[in-house]
Amino acid sequence: MPQVRLNRFTFERLAADILAGGGLFQFEAHGHSMAPAVRDGDVLTLEPVRGADAHVGDIVLYRNDHDQPVVHRVAVRADRSGSVVLTIRGDAAPGAREAVPAERVLGRVVRIQRGGRAIGLHRPLLGGMARRGIRTAYLDYAWWGRAARAVARSAVGRVQRLRFYRRLAGSILGGSIRCRLATMADVGDLARIYGHSIFTQDDHPSAQDDHPFAENDRSTESSGPDTAGRRLVLVAQAGRRMAGAAMLIRPADQATYPDWWIFSMFVRPVFRGAGIGKDLVRLALDQAGAHGGERVHLLVFEENRPAVELYRKMGFRPSALPVLSRQLDERAAREGRRRVIMTRDCPR
Structure with missing residues (x-):
């Protein structure tokens, strides 16, 4: 399948238009804020969903406060003055939570592909840890590798300044x-x-x-x-x-x-x-x-x-x-x- 690189604005507009029309939207994820549930390079497939119908534990695509597209997990769902507000956070960065109005949700992840094979979405341990604010990156071997490399780079940098x-x-x-x-x-x-x-x-x-x-x-x-x-x-x-x-x-x-x-x-x-x-x-x-x-x-x-x-x-x-x-x-x-x-x- 041919790949096209898009800037964030074009990506958000394309995703919003396809999902609003009832279609599925597929893209390659980048970043580590959802590790290990979603890893850098995983291919995600989204289905249309109204924000009011999103459930705790769902991984959703939404617009953040800067109108940038983000994929994170729903941790809390609350009704405030007749409107649904979702508390959304990254599994690997639980401190960075956002209160997101339901209308900012664009779609819900229904499929994750890694290295050509499907990864199960129903992972109670990861979902439970994320909802309780426990950093799931500690379960990801890739996170430990990145952490070790960061420590090594810092040590080498200090020596090089001597x-x-x-x-x-x-x-x-x-x-x-x-x-x-x-x-x-x-x-x-x-x-x-x-x-x-x-x-x-x-x-x-x-x-x-x-x-x-x-x-x-x-x-x-x-x-x-x-x-x-x-x-x-x-x-x-x-x-x-x-x-x-x-x-x-x-x-x-x-x-x-x-x-x-x-x-x-x-x-x-x-x-x-x-x-x-x-x-x-x-x-x-x-x-x-x-x-x-x-x-x-x-x-x-x-x-x-x-x-x-x-x-x-x-x-x-x-x-x-x-x-x-x-x-x-x-x-x-x-x-x-x-x-x-x-x-x-x-x-x-």
Whole structure:
């Protein structure tokens, strides 16, 4: 069966229209809030149901307070002033409960498929635990695996921030790290780093495998502006492995994003602490200056102190840009996290 990726708004509208018309709706679930009853990648089939007819223990698709589609379990059903209100929560996150008016329910899960086989919906233990607010993720082996990996990443990250580790890693890897412009030969490695294709040979048939990729381009860059402008892809190579990458962009919208910008900086965890981030930033500054740029900007979350201190040591300082600063203030009010603009002059 062909698969189509939809954004949340389109998904919610399509599901609502199909279910309102009496049809069944099938989709692939993503996330871990319903583990182990529903796991990431399970295929769910929903039937139409009026919210007033949903029962305690049902797994339903509903619109949350932000009008986003969510699949969670009904824990409590109550009548309030003649209206039915459902208390809905995720099995694996029982503290995150919501009081949902019945009319926000779109459909009820009637089938779960995992690896091509059907999974039983009637699981009294999981339903009972969820209704009592007991975290069902503790029964999921995958949750324990994720928890162990998170602990390991945290421990490794703490070690990598130690000064002696940075010196040791720098001395061991420093000589083998080479930062350069990406070429078409780097397509596969960049896709693995970013989770999607950055550029393809079909998009740029004149590009050769060993020629740097640098063109006027349009990208679906999620963390920055519309990149219909100049874009350079920078990579750090450790032997035959790609250790990190970054985007250097001169957006077409120079009113909001003037000059050059560094976006999507990423260093593979195993290579962190060896100074690769600094090397990529230096290359970005050199390239921006070589292309006539006066300044380079970047965005960083205010609470990301290690990154803020790194950029400070490299000469970046907090700055303000009229249009963008206002947009960032509005987003911080909505999301509760603030990005700050940091800027430095290009080397001469």
